[in-house]
Amino acid sequence: MTADVSPPARPATLEDVAAVAGVSRATVSRVINGATTVDPALRRVVEEAVATTGYVPNRAARSLVTRRTDSIALVVSERERRPVSEPFIGRMFSDPHFGRVVGGLMDVLRPAGIQMVLMLADDEASRNQLLSYLRQGHVDGVVLISSHADDPLPGLLHDTRLPAVLAGRPRKPSPLTYVEADQRAGAQMAADHLAALGRRRIGTITGPQDMPAGQVRLTGFLDALEQHGIGDVATAEGGFTHSGGASAMRQLLRERPDLDAVFVASDLMALGALPVLLRAGRDVPGDVAVVGFDDSNAAVACDPPLTTVRQPVEEMASEMARLLLKQIGRPGLPEPSVVFHPTLVRRESA
């Protein structure tokens, strides 16, 4: 494809291009950066020189002077892993949800030529390391995915004055822009649907109660059920994991064998709960109706396919990226947060 007449031991620099094109470095720089004040003829010459030299700008040099990096950090903030013995788990990373977020971000970052640096904050030390990294301006902005409600990071992040967007509204009100789905409304949809189905002996498998999504989906569900006159709801915590969903389901079945419906606060947990139900001889949705949350692809793969509350995760992530880019474009002007509305996707499980 490319003629390799002379193996370029040293990558071409602006200087090289300028020499080939017979212009000054400044002119080449202008062409590279799309300045309008360049003679069309010269521009063509420069462009050719760029092509023949195979020139690609050196980011470090550029960044040094522009103080921009064309990269953002994707910060995953997790609660400290309890036993040090335990190998790295990264609940977040192994959750398919994470992949959807990455995908949604990439969709807008890539066309913009912005790189994504993956960073993890899971204890005091890593948080400090992260902050000093951010403060030094190694990235232009940050997207924060936080897994726990009392995460100090949003506050600390705000102090850095760096453009930032949060996935989900932080518990402590914060001036930072966030993007979230209306969790409460979603939980309410699940409750309304179950009630409309005539189910009354209802249980729910919740997420961790130290996570906002875990809390709100539970309270939203209970409140909505109460409005339907249903009060005695069995709950079990499933930790937003697959196996947690399974054991929570077992617990629920033990406590309320007469259950006729269960709202599972994430599809991943529902994936764990469903087989438990089936193995316990319950027909779904005949005996027990099941509603999930997320509309992940697990929902379609389930047998029976899961009725679930859909969060447009990819679109939300893309929106985060867009908001971040905007903020980077005009610093100091925080973008308003945006709330997405979930929808109920009816499949076969309820």
Place this chain on the structure above:
Amino acid sequence: MTADVSPPARPATLEDVAAVAGVSRATVSRVINGATTVDPALRRVVEEAVATTGYVPNRAARSLVTRRTDSIALVVSERERRPVSEPFIGRMFSDPHFGRVVGGLMDVLRPAGIQMVLMLADDEASRNQLLSYLRQGHVDGVVLISSHADDPLPGLLHDTRLPAVLAGRPRKPSPLTYVEADQRAGAQMAADHLAALGRRRIGTITGPQDMPAGQVRLTGFLDALEQHGIGDVATAEGGFTHSGGASAMRQLLRERPDLDAVFVASDLMALGALPVLLRAGRDVPGDVAVVGFDDSNAAVACDPPLTTVRQPVEEMASEMARLLLKQIGRPGLPEPSVVFHPTLVRRESA
């Protein structure tokens, strides 16, 4: 925590630290970089100055002169998504396997102070963009996770002369270092186990046959079975996805209703297959024995818990990071590849 007597409009530079410490820039630089040729007394003075100024090195400036970036790229290479209409899916990203790899890499990269830049190559254009990015030396090395056998990236990567480590042996022999689990041996373990159980009417759900892992797990399994005198094996492709596993299972059941064992080439697919089996009235392992592959946490969450071929994914990823760091340390000397040996983890499904 930190006294903000004077809001540092401009981050501290080496120069500032030097001024405070009353030494030259060079000395500060030496302290920062841990040179041994610094008077202990001066070192202390400098360290204090660093603390009071809140100095953090500017990577762009450093990188400009050292030509190192202290970052590596994690390149995810996927086959082009067929329909343009389809929203970004990123099979790789939503596969929990990906998260385990990220975790394993982080475990060694983070202590080393190396950042991880996430990059995606899923078509010609993005591949070119990626390559020019790499060629310009924006990262010190790359870890490549490739999802398809005929990926041109290993070759292209080698041309860049950049230190690189592949996840899995590439189909075309390549001088690049790779880390993999012995897929064939793993498949053989599954076959031996099933045969030892006395199962004879065997089926297998395979990964995509354009992926090395998909191919080798199939051929390894068939070959091993043949050695046990079992030849007529029903196969169905499950695409390494959850839902693919479910439909492949349905297909298998249709073709071979008398099946008494199935080897599923990934736990994720087994997760999809299991409920199909149960719903079809088969007891596992009573009627049908099931063996998975990976030993992901899905395997434990399954009901019944999955007997599966364990790949130490996290450790393998950590090893990749270590090998990459070594190569970056002494360029030109490729590290030997390493092959991990899988083990059979017996649980209840077979």
Place this chain on the structure above:
DNA sequence: ATGAAAGCGCTAACAT
């Protein structure tokens, strides 16, 4: 519209 020149913050000879 184009060029000359000054630096961005750092490291690495080199000199002392």
Place this chain on the structure above:
DNA sequence: ATGTTAGCGCTTTCAT
């Protein structure tokens, strides 16, 4: 052991 100095490759005034 420490300081001096010359760049790394780029953008950006400021002249022209």
